[in-house]
Amino acid sequence: MTPATPNTGCDSDAAPVLRERGQREVFCGLTGIVWLHRKIQDAFFLVVGSRTCAHLIQSAAGVMVFAEPRFATAIMEEKDLAGLADANEELDRVVDRLLERRPDIKLLFLVGSCPSEVIKLDLSRAAQRLSTKHQPNVRVLNYSGSGIETTFTQGEDACLAALVPEAPSAGEDALPSLLIVGALPDVVEDQFARLFAELGIGPVAFFPPRRSGQIPAVGPNTRMLIAQPFLGDTARALEARGAKRLPALFPFGAEGTTHWLKAAADAWDVPEMDFRRVVAPHRERAKRALARSKEVLDGRSIFFFPDSQLEPPLARFLAEELGMRPIEIGTPYLNRDLLSEEMKRIPEGAQLSEGQHVDKQLDRCRDARPDLVVCGLGLANPLEAEGMTTKWSIELVFSPVHGFDQAGDLAALFARPFARRSVLRV
Amino acid sequence: MQLTVWTYEGPPHVGAMRIATAMKGLHFVLHAPQGDTYADLLFTMIERRDARPPVTYTTFQARDLGGDTAELFKNAAREAYERFQPEAMIVGASCTAELIQDDPAGLARALKLPIPVIPLDLPSYQKKENWGASETFYQLVRTFAPKIEGAPVRTLGPRPRCNILGPTALGFRHRDDVVEVKRLLASLGVDVNVTAPLEARPSDLARLADADFNVVLYPEIADVAARWLERIHGQKIVRTVPIGQNATKDFINEIAALTGIDPTPILNDADARLPWWSRSVDSNYLTGKRAFIFGDATHAIAAARVASEELGFEVVGLGTYAREFARDVRAAAEKLGLTALITDDYLEVEKAIAELQPELVLGTQMERHIAKRLGIGCAVISAPAHVQDYPARFSPQMGFEGANVLFDTWVHPLVMGLEEHLLAMFREDFEFNDAAGPSHLAAHQPAPTPIAAPAESDITWSKEAEAELEKIPFFVRGKARRNAERFATEQGLAIIQIETLYDAKSHYAR
Numbered sequence A: 001m002t003p004a005t006p007n008t009g010c011d012s013d014a015a016p017v018l019r020e021r022g023q024r025e026v027f028c029g030l031t032g033i034v035w036l037h038r039k040i041q042d043a044f045f046l047v048v049g050s051r052t053c054a055h056l057i058q059s060a061a062g063v064m065v066f067a068e069p070r071f072a073t074a075i076m077e078e079k080d081l082a083g084l085a086d087a088n089e090e091l092d093r094v095v096d097r098l099l100e101r102r103p104d105i106k107l108l109f110l111v112g113s114c115p116s117e118v119i120k121l122d123l124s125r126a127a128q129r130l131s132t133k134h135q136p137n138v139r140v141l142n143y144s145g146s147g148i149e150t151t152f153t154q155g156e157d158a159c160l161a162a163l164v165p166e167a168p169s170a171g172e173d174a175l176p177s178l179l180i181v182g183a184l185p186d187v188v189e190d191q192f193a194r195l196f197a198e199l200g201i202g203p204v205a206f207f208p209p210r211r212s213g214q215i216p217a218v219g220p221n222t223r224m225l226i227a228q229p230f231l232g233d234t235a236r237a238l239e240a241r242g243a244k245r246l247p248a249l250f251p252f253g254a255e256g257t258t259h260w261l262k263a264a265a266d267a268w269d270v271p272e273m274d275f276r277r278v279v280a281p282h283r284e285r286a287k288r289a290l291a292r293s294k295e296v297l298d299g300r301s302i303f304f305f306p307d308s309q310l311e312p313p314l315a316r317f318l319a320e321e322l323g324m325r326p327i328e329i330g331t332p333y334l335n336r337d338l339l340s341e342e343m344k345r346i347p348e349g350a351q352l353s354e355g356q357h358v359d360k361q362l363d364r365c366r367d368a369r370p371d372l373v374v375c376g377l378g379l380a381n382p383l384e385a386e387g388m389t390t391k392w393s394i395e396l397v398f399s400p401v402h403g404f405d406q407a408g409d410l411a412a413l414f415a416r417p418f419a420r421r422s423v424l425r426v
Numbered sequence B: 001m002q003l004t005v006w007t008y009e010g011p012p013h014v015g016a017m018r019i020a021t022a023m024k025g026l027h028f029v030l031h032a033p034q035g036d037t038y039a040d041l042l043f044t045m046i047e048r049r050d051a052r053p054p055v056t057y058t059t060f061q062a063r064d065l066g067g068d069t070a071e072l073f074k075n076a077a078r079e080a081y082e083r084f085q086p087e088a089m090i091v092g093a094s095c096t097a098e099l100i101q102d103d104p105a106g107l108a109r110a111l112k113l114p115i116p117v118i119p120l121d122l123p124s125y126q127k128k129e130n131w132g133a134s135e136t137f138y139q140l141v142r143t144f145a146p147k148i149e150g151a152p153v154r155t156l157g158p159r160p161r162c163n164i165l166g167p168t169a170l171g172f173r174h175r176d177d178v179v180e181v182k183r184l185l186a187s188l189g190v191d192v193n194v195t196a197p198l199e200a201r202p203s204d205l206a207r208l209a210d211a212d213f214n215v216v217l218y219p220e221i222a223d224v225a226a227r228w229l230e231r232i233h234g235q236k237i238v239r240t241v242p243i244g245q246n247a248t249k250d251f252i253n254e255i256a257a258l259t260g261i262d263p264t265p266i267l268n269d270a271d272a273r274l275p276w277w278s279r280s281v282d283s284n285y286l287t288g289k290r291a292f293i294f295g296d297a298t299h300a301i302a303a304a305r306v307a308s309e310e311l312g313f314e315v316v317g318l319g320t321y322a323r324e325f326a327r328d329v330r331a332a333a334e335k336l337g338l339t340a341l342i343t344d345d346y347l348e349v350e351k352a353i354a355e356l357q358p359e360l361v362l363g364t365q366m367e368r369h370i371a372k373r374l375g376i377g378c379a380v381i382s383a384p385a386h387v388q389d390y391p392a393r394f395s396p397q398m399g400f401e402g403a404n405v406l407f408d409t410w411v412h413p414l415v416m417g418l419e420e421h422l423l424a425m426f427r428e429d430f431e432f433n434d435a436a437g438p439s440h441l442a443a444h445q446p447a448p449t450p451i452a453a454p455a456e457s458d459i460t461w462s463k464e465a466e467a468e469l470e471k472i473p474f475f476v477r478g479k480a481r482r483n484a485e486r487f488a489t490e491q492g493l494a495i496i497q498i499e500t501l502y503d504a505k506s507h508y509a510r
Helices: A029-039 A051-062 A078-082 A084-101 A114-118 A123-134 A154-166 A186-199 A232-240 A253-267 A272-297 A311-322 A358-368 A377-385 A404-423 B012-022 B036-046 B069-084 B095-100 B104-111 B129-144 B174-188 B219-233 B245-259 B274-279 B281-286 B297-310 B323-335 B346-356 B365-374 B399-411 B417-425 B463-470 B474-491 B498-507
Strands: A017-020 A043-049 A071-075 A107-112 A139-144 A177-181 A204-207 A222-226 A301-304 A325-331 A351-355 A372-375 A390-392 B002-004 B026-031 B055-057 B088-093 B117-119 B161-165 B191-196 B213-216 B236-238 B290-295 B314-320 B360-363 B377-380
Touching: A029 A043, A029 A051, A029 A071, A029 A154, A043 A051, A043 A084, A043 A114, A051 A071, A051 B012, A051 B036, A051 B095, A071 A084, A078 A084, A084 A107, A084 A123, A084 B002, A107 A123, A107 A154, A114 B095, A123 A139, A139 A154, A154 A232, A177 A186, A177 A232, A186 A204, A186 A253, A186 A272, A186 A404, A222 A232, A222 A253, A253 A272, A253 A311, A253 A404, A272 A311, A272 A404, A301 A311, A301 A358, A311 A325, A311 A404, A325 A358, A358 A377, A372 A377, A372 A404, A377 A390, A377 B036, A390 A404, B012 B026, B012 B036, B012 B055, B012 B088, B012 B129, B026 B069, B026 B104, B036 B055, B055 B069, B069 B088, B069 B104, B088 B104, B088 B129, B104 B117, B117 B129, B129 B219, B161 B174, B161 B219, B174 B191, B174 B245, B174 B399, B213 B219, B213 B245, B219 B236, B219 B297, B219 B323, B236 B245, B245 B297, B245 B399, B274 B281, B274 B297, B274 B399, B290 B297, B290 B346, B297 B314, B297 B323, B297 B399, B314 B323, B314 B346, B346 B365, B360 B365, B365 B377, B463 B474, B463 B498, B474 B498
Parallel strands: A017 A351, A043 A071, A043 A107, A107 A139, A177 A204, A177 A222, A301 A325, A301 A372, A325 A351, A372 A390, B026 B055, B026 B088, B088 B117, B161 B191, B161 B213, B213 B236, B290 B314, B290 B360, B360 B377
Antiparallel strands: A071 B002
């Protein structure tokens, strides 16, 4: 889970990777709660942490979320640090109060944080204890979203990996089934489900499910397509249950989506002609949708600060389908297994970088004067004030961007900052 | 452990960041894990600052914990000094770093940097954001404005001078309050020596002693430092916070008494419109509007006074999350015949509002969530606040202009006078009915669920009375329900009939 060991220089199969460490301008894994709590509708996320954790989630989310949240923080106080026995008692009390207030909760995640990890509060034992106490109404699971172990989207990975043992087993004799792994917007799931049905691929299930009681069965006849590049632990946990991963590009843009679907089509022996017949109209529609943004983006340079691990596939999409010129592709962690196909298509001339020393990276960015900088919320306004054009990276995990029918929207997210610059006369 | 849905304050190191970000030439090195950099966005996004906060985070990870996190800290501090060349540095630990006990103070000392390095002790598991800001400011003031033995005692010159203490980054309207207060002081003939921490440099703090008195705008931030300055440099403190028409006059009078200046020429400022706006007949409908007030102590106390004295509202609830100032808020509440709500538990505040069913909530961003859900009008009067409460326009809370702003922003969410009557007269109009909300607020959509009856009530409503209750406009329906139930309880009635409703109405008529 922790990013790879420091610097080994260069990569055997691709361009050299710049590995850095220093100040990281990234979120911790707790931030994933902001979208996960909307995805699994009867789940609740209880962070066991400090006031900083509570403040982080509401500040990261506060920009966007107004509804009654299905997350909260059990804030540790002085007396909880004195003895772990008391901390456990306190946690039980907090969970009781929470479940009393929200009887609709069926699945409760206890989410570990930096302080809970440092004081070695054993949340997996706490989860077992609380599961026993509150069964059969509520299942209690745990994972870590701590900043010392996870960066931003790795929180989703940890959460989904914790959910894997809850999946029922599909035996040797079960029909081959397809599992789509990664939290996707409902509308995107529905689009993919229709496409797979048209291709004759199925049964298809999505992980995580929309409700906690609908976790799909997993077994040796499960084939999986990973929808997000940051789900390394989840993929390994599913593989340990017998599932086989179908290596593919990630479904961003017309090409990425086609490649991703083709991996499943090949596993299901869908004839080439049938695949083309089904996919072509969608693919064409996606390409048409890209045309307008391409006029804006073609030939422009782009610099990615590390954020979500989506950076390598997005850079591939922007370079191949929109003619952009990636200068640096920063990622918090380069997940080589899941990126096996993407690594073959890293745009030429682009510097891949892993980890971060934010001040040095800012120096490089200022030297390169890219046309567009993709960065987090802490850097965007300061860089705009320096005259650069920026795109908030967080929007890339907070909007529907996967698949054919979102390809145009995804491109438009990158084109909009230019459009805004061109309309403003102030 | 405390179950927290929303928190009113961040941890104490965020308070220290508010001081560092407000000032110039000061850098903060914070021992903290990856992820704590989220705090930057409070300043760059919520407050829309155009520069990164002057903070370097050490960013340690799990694999560093067995190794040398102390070395990490030293490198970060050294690099920060070389890169940013600050006049002074503050160093501290966030919640997780506090647990690993690396002693940033000692480590920083060992670096022997050629600038003042001020260590901060920020106990994250006991204290919160405002305390952290106050402590940081106090430590800075102590360091840069020490007692100098044998220094000449300052005597009052022909033009009195003061410092303005308390405004920070991310403060609620601090930027504009400073402008307005400076204008007031200038018209009084008082010079401003130093304003801090906002826009001050460490070297400016060294000049603090060169003033006759201190104006404390935000006691949460500057009270401790001002007391210290009073003790060490004999500087008097002006404690009146000039929020509202009357408090602004008190503020002027307090300074006049201190300096011997005649306040009369500026007491009747022509730009002070609140008194006439409030007296004009259009404002009749504001009389007795039930307001619930919650915020930091400074703004909550001030709001209670403005609401009751200057707008003629009835304050039905008053509280604060600032426990350090609980005593002041309790005293203010008592004056209004109320018991103050002192809590940092959002759920308790939510419960209090649901029970009291006010017509207006004056609170923080958190109360805005609550008011929105309950379909009650709301104006934000205190931090924590959302991006839209950091407006582009000049919008102070203090001084005469601040009072004008308060009138506008608090009255805006309410249904206006004649509209109130029309809604009551023509209840079945398909466009202008109470479910559509105040007609000048297109976005305001009251919650679809009716305001629930108090849980402890064991009184039942007859069908007819319930139907009749529905005919009462939503903005007074809650009060009518409460009154009817209270009346029934007092009269020993088990069932509320239509007549009970009207009896209660007449009983509580005001």
